[in-house]
Amino acid sequence: MKYTYYGQSCFQLDIAGKKFLFDPFITHNSLAKHIDKNTIEADYILISHGHTDHIADLVEIANRTNAQVIAMVEVAAWIKKQGVKNVTDVNFGKSHFDFGALRTVWAVHSSSNPDLSYGGNPAGFVLELGGKCIYYAGDTALTLEMKILADLYLIDYAILPIGGHYTMDVDDALVATEFLNCNKVIGVHYNTFPPIQIDTEKAQAKFKRENKMLLLPAIGETIEL
Ligand code: NI
Ligand code: MN
Numbered sequence: 001m002k003y004t005y006y007g008q009s010c011f012q013l014d015i016a017g018k019k020f021l022f023d024p025f026i027t028h029n030s031l032a033k034h035i036d037k038n039t040i041e042a043d044y045i046l047i048s049h050g051h052t053d054h055i056a057d058l059v060e061i062a063n064r065t066n067a068q069v070i071a072m073v074e075v076a077a078w079i080k081k082q083g084v085k086n087v088t089d090v091n092f093g094k095s096h097f098d099f100g101a102l103r104t105v106w107a108v109h110s111s112s113n114p115d116l117s118y119g120g121n122p123a124g125f126v127l128e129l130g131g132k133c134i135y136y137a138g139d140t141a142l143t144l145e146m147k148i149l150a151d152l153y154l155i156d157y158a159i160l161p162i163g164g165h166y167t168m169d170v171d172d173a174l175v176a177t178e179f180l181n182c183n184k185v186i187g188v189h190y191n192t193f194p195p196i197q198i199d200t201e202k203a204q205a206k207f208k209r210e211n212k213m214l215l216l217p218a219i220g221e222t223i224e225l
Contacts, residue, residue, distance in 0.1 A: 048138030074120030163196030
């Protein structure tokens with residue numbers, strides 16, 4: 001499985017021959033100026049919630065790739081309104097796709113669409129594919145809801161927001177590893193804006209001290225998981 005980071009909470013998982021793109025936000029990210037969004041491939045695009053920093057480049061990438069877009073009902077309705085054809089709405093629970101099962105899970109946050117229409121509830125996702133189990137938390141505060149995932153899954157990697165202010169910070173993410181029973185974290189949602197600036201070296205040292213791993217690939221970097 002390959003993980004490519006595109007900044008903020010945008011990343012691509014290349015797993016079992018399928019490319020999953022999450023929360024595309026590139027053009028308006030000053031840290032991602034070197035990324036050419038026209039080269040990004042996707043078979044599926046998953047949207048955690050309707051905030052601009054998760055959806056700004058969706059319409060263009062979806063139309064170019066004809067990827068299947070998966071989002072909560074209210075966000076999916078907004079996406080369809082933009083003329084995107086291949087959209088599947090989901091709600092909390094387990095959904096079955098041609099690639100396998102996807103669980104849409106609770107995130108403690110808010111959600112509105114770019115036109116400020118109601119975005120329903122924000123979400124995270126658990127993806128089981130190619131013998132791996134990946135949890136992407138979306139934008140969320142620390143929540144006991146995460147504990148149920150440790151009962152349901154053996155999570156290989158947890159992709160967690162670590163920038164604080166709008167979401168969990170590094171210390172909360174460390175607590176989340178206990179809730180999730182998963183010591184391998186990939187950090188997202190940090191450094192893009194002043195309120196979510198963090199000291200990445202200190203963050204990784206905190207994880208190391210507890211014998212946990214915090215992966216922070218550079219924007220544009222691909223890592224093998
Ligand atoms: Ni948000
Ligand atoms: Mn966000």
